[in-house]
Amino acid sequence: MTSSDLLTILPLTVLTGWACVLLLLDLFIPRARKGVTAFLAAAGVLVALALTLLQSGSELPGFGGMVVLDRFSTFVQALLLLSGLLGLALAYGYVKRMGLERGEYYTLLLFSLAGMMLMAQATDLIVIFLALELLSIPLYVLAAFARPKVESEEAGLKYFLLGAFSAGFMVYGIALVFGATGTTSLNGILAASSSSDAPVLLTIGAALILVGLGFKVAAVPFHMWTPDVYQGAPTPVTAFMAAGAKIAGFSALLRVFASAFPSIGDGMTDVLWALAALTMIAGNLIAISQTDIKRLLAYSSIAHAGYILMAFVPFGDAKVQAVSIAAGLFYLVSYAITNFGAWGVVIALERAEGRGLALEDYAGLARRSPALAACMTIFMLSLIGLPPTLGLVGKFYLFRAVIAGGFYWLAIIGVVTSLISAYYYLRVVVLMYMREGAPVRTSETLLDLTTASTAVVTVAVSLLPAPLFALASEAVVRLF
Amino acid sequence: MDFLLQPLTLVTFFPLLGVVVLLFIKEEQKNALRWTALVTSTLTFAVSLWVLTKFDAANPTLQLVARYDWITVAGWNIQYYLGVDGLSILLLLLTAFLTPLSILSTWTAVQERVRDFMMFFLLLEVGMSGVFLAQDLFLFYIFWEFTLVPMYFLIGIWGGPRRIYAAIKFFLYTMAGSILMLLAILWLGIYGGTFSVPDLVARGNIPAGVQMWLFIAFAAAFAIKVPMWPLHSWLPDAHVEAPTAGSVILAGVLLKMGTYGFLRFNIPLFPQAALEAAPWIALLATIGIIYGAAVSYAQPDVKKLVAFSSVSHLGFVMLGLFALNPEGVSGAILQMINHGLSTGALFLLVGMIYEQTHTREISVYGGLWKVTPVFGAIMLIISLSSMGLPGLNGFVGEFTILLGAFGSQAIGNSIYAVVSALGVIMAAIYILFMFQRMFLGPQGKVVEDAKQHGRGIRDLNWREIATMVPILIFVFWIGLYPKPFFDLMGPAVENLLGTLQTAAIAMR
Numbered sequence: 005m006t007s008s009d010l011l012t013i014l015p016l017t018v019l020t021g022w023a024c025v026l027l028l029l030d031l032f033i034p035r036a037r038k039g040v041t042a043f044l045a046a047a048g049v050l051v052a053l054a055l056t057l058l059q060s061g062s063e064l065p066g067f068g069g070m071v072v073l074d075r076f077s078t079f080v081q082a083l084l085l086l087s088g089l090l091g092l093a094l095a096y097g098y099v100k101r102m103g104l105e106r107g108e109y110y111t112l113l114l115f116s117l118a119g120m121m122l123m124a125q126a127t128d129l130i131v132i133f134l135a136l137e138l139l140s141i142p143l144y145v146l147a148a149f150a151r152p153k154v155e156s157e158e159a160g161l162k163y164f165l166l167g168a169f170s171a172g173f174m175v176y177g178i179a180l181v182f183g184a185t186g187t188t189s190l191n192g193i194l195a196a197s198s199s200s201d202a203p204v205l206l207t208i209g210a211a212l213i214l215v216g217l218g219f220k221v222a223a224v225p226f227h228m229w230t231p232d233v234y235q236g237a238p239t240p241v242t243a244f245m246a247a248g249a250k251i252a253g254f255s256a257l258l259r260v261f262a263s264a265f266p267s268i269g270d271g272m273t274d275v276l277w278a279l280a281a282l283t284m285i286a287g288n289l290i291a292i293s294q295t296d297i298k299r300l301l302a303y304s305s306i307a308h309a310g311y312i313l314m315a316f317v318p319f320g321d322a323k324v325q326a327v328s329i330a331a332g333l334f335y336l337v338s339y340a341i342t343n344f345g346a347w348g349v350v351i352a353l354e355r356a357e358g359r360g361l362a363l364e365d366y367a368g369l370a371r372r373s374p375a376l377a378a379c380m381t382i383f384m385l386s387l388i389g390l391p392p393t394l395g396l397v398g399k400f401y402l403f404r405a406v407i408a409g410g411f412y413w414l415a416i417i418g419v420v421t422s423l424i425s426a427y428y429y430l431r432v433v434v435l436m437y438m439r440e441g442a443p444v445r446t447s448e449t450l451l452d453l454t455t456a457s458t459a460v461v462t463v464a465v466s467l468l469p470a471p472l473f474a475l476a477s478e479a480v481v482r483l484f
Numbered sequence: 485m486d487f488l489l490q491p492l493t494l495v496t497f498f499p500l501l502g503v504v505v506l507l508f509i510k511e512e513q514k515n516a517l518r519w520t521a522l523v524t525s526t527l528t529f530a531v532s533l534w535v536l537t538k539f540d541a542a543n544p545t546l547q548l549v550a551r552y553d554w555i556t557v558a559g560w561n562i563q564y565y566l567g568v569d570g571l572s573i574l575l576l577l578l579t580a581f582l583t584p585l586s587i588l589s590t591w592t593a594v595q596e597r598v599r600d601f602m603m604f605f606l607l608l609e610v611g612m613s614g615v616f617l618a619q620d621l622f623l624f625y626i627f628w629e630f631t632l633v634p635m636y637f638l639i640g641i642w643g644g645p646r647r648i649y650a651a652i653k654f655f656l657y658t659m660a661g662s663i664l665m666l667l668a669i670l671w672l673g674i675y676g677g678t679f680s681v682p683d684l685v686a687r688g689n690i691p692a693g694v695q696m697w698l699f700i701a702f703a704a705a706f707a708i709k710v711p712m713w714p715l716h717s718w719l720p721d722a723h724v725e726a727p728t729a730g731s732v733i734l735a736g737v738l739l740k741m742g743t744y745g746f747l748r749f750n751i752p753l754f755p756q757a758a759l760e761a762a763p764w765i766a767l768l769a770t771i772g773i774i775y776g777a778a779v780s781y782a783q784p785d786v787k788k789l790v791a792f793s794s795v796s797h798l799g800f801v802m803l804g805l806f807a808l809n810p811e812g813v814s815g816a817i818l819q820m821i822n823h824g825l826s827t828g829a830l831f832l833l834v835g836m837i838y839e840q841t842h843t844r845e846i847s848v849y850g851g852l853w854k855v856t857p858v859f860g861a862i863m864l865i866i867s868l869s870s871m872g873l874p875g876l877n878g879f880v881g882e883f884t885i886l887l888g889a890f891g892s893q894a895i896g897n898s899i900y901a902v903v904s905a906l907g908v909i910m911a912a913i914y915i916l917f918m919f920q921r922m923f924l925g926p927q928g929k930v931v932e933d934a935k936q937h938g939r940g941i942r943d944l945n946w947r948e949i950a951t952m953v954p955i956l957i958f959v960f961w962i963g964l965y966p967k968p969f970f971d972l973m974g975p976a977v978e979n980l981l982g983t984l985q986t987a988a989i990a991m992r
Contacts, residue, residue, distance in 0.1 A: 327559060390633065391626040404670045419663035426659055430652060438640045438648050474557040
């Protein structure tokens, strides 16, 4: 191990180290003041974010090619750390209010975040698996954090069992790919697959890896756990999981498929096409009948996994794959920001014993708290993909890539399902603005700040998206 | 600063200033809220007149262009690109003209959540002006979709009993059309390397096979908005449930966004497809004219009657546009303005009487003219204008359109013009029949009831008269001396048809 090896994973190391230190420090923080731990955790994330930004632009392989520091990893890690910060901000008041405040919450979140960051840098299937477990195991615990609430315990257990199941797929896939190519390094696989005499084995291996990661990003038909886990887990955990796990899962998918498997692109395109279409259709259709806001957003999150999956469909087509992966990255940013905002509103309305989570509880919100209702409207518009929000720009970018790849029917399925989604997102708006009711809303500085700032960013960046476009497309330049 | 002081930028975004001011006024100060909105929209109208003074009617191309790079990274080429020409100047003026009048009509009608109402109304104006001025497809799409949001709230919050159903139906129908347009826009952007409409038109050369698909995708968005038969079923619901001011803007401006879309995008971008589609569109337009008129006749609700008459009137506009000759197209543009004035005025008048009686059943009225002479007289003038009486605005537009449709090579069959002419007669029947039942004859139940309760039905007050007078001026002006209006659009129409001529030659 050389110092340049360490340099490649510097932010990750700092974050992991800080999480370990925090675990000890937390022992000395009095029980009534665990909020301090939250701020210490946030400080660690901020330092890691600063280091990540300082490293931007550098391209370094490390640990004998097992990890890499490149523009892609920097982009994804910055987004992940931002998600971590937002996740902490949403949790800060909530855990106190719901009586869940324990220092482990914040350290677990940091460990999970570290796993996600490793995922973005991994260039070896073994490291990817390691990262997957590192991000998942703390999340299992976090999902069950509201014990002894039955729903939360159920969420933790379900997530754990299905997570273990999907990890099994993943490992088996890695084994098959190793069998086919004799290596687990992505570059090695790329080199070997062009001359490999066992393409069938390689294809099956790649498909199994897709299944494993498909579980993580909640693509249909591997989505069954999502609604229950999202509903049962404490809401800030859900918000963090929905954004973070999705970003990490997709970044691994992007890297693995773009840099290791272009040779089987033709065969995989149809599979990914079907997966994307199925995810968009099922996610949006099932969301219509939901009456609980957490389940509604869970299905919405599944549907958005489908939209992001569209970015993979042209992979292997050298002309458009860079554009489409950049579009996928941009969409991840837009989804993450909108997602945190929407969950922030959910948290503001949630009360003890799981009350305040039915859609009906949003009735009359525009009268009681016009600003909060306006923010929620912006998030709903963004999830539909209407101006003036990031969601529209994201879809514009994504659909352009799909059309450039020539997948017209997929694009049509995409826009038609967006139309379907308008129906259920608008239901929330209808309730807030057009029905009478007396919703009870919690106001906390950090929470309100998070909701308001994500709403402002959702609108402002949609009007001036050029810098983010540029960053996203620079991020993928060296990927191939 | 240079960016903000562009006349077209200013006219588009000026209402935002009012939105900001509204944020700082307390909800209880209802009159302050109303005055803020009224002054803002009147100033916007003044800015639009300033735009008119700078507009050179003899110039057929885009003028007062504001063009800046917006998103020009990563292979994108999106510009902030506004411009006005003879095809859009009148619609811009109509938007700026109808908005303050609509706000004036809400003075006593809207009592709940006045601030939200005014904010949505001004935001709507931004969206509408933007639609008529945007010359970049991405920018256009943003404005186009954005108009949905405030209108959805206007119907859904301040509408009638079935307002939520109507609002969602309006939203989903319109969005259903525009998502297909989105895909077509993206295809064009990839194909042409730019989203700028003039550049795409100049580049031309879209393969004939693809043209028809793109034409259909764009037409889906616009035909729903117009609305063309058989895609009109959202319109009666939206109109009936919308508050008066919402109906006025819906009929007066939003529907024109559909016909304008055909004019600005479908015809010049896909000329060959437009020529091929012309007979089919003429057929649908004719069906719409007759169907709308027949259904209007059968309506017991006066607002629904006016709503269905829009289907009929907009059929004329579509027929004129796809006659694809100078008479047809200029008649259609003028008829867009006429319909905005007459139907807008009809909705205003219906709203004024509804505010007093809370019913729109035609059968319970009767003998109103005797009780409310001013109201009756204005209603008569507007009704006559709507059915196309010579000397008033409606006649000029419909006559020119029929003239164009009759001799149109693109439509290729004068039967459509002949059948459509029947629509004019049918309009006279349903409108006069409505007028007769409401204003003439023995006094109806509502009038009697009001008398018994000792309040009677009052005539128009000064505010209401002030709302109607500006419209009446234009009704007569366009009816008696339409030349200045035709002059504004003439060169641009010639220019547009020139593009088409080239395409027609290439087709042979």
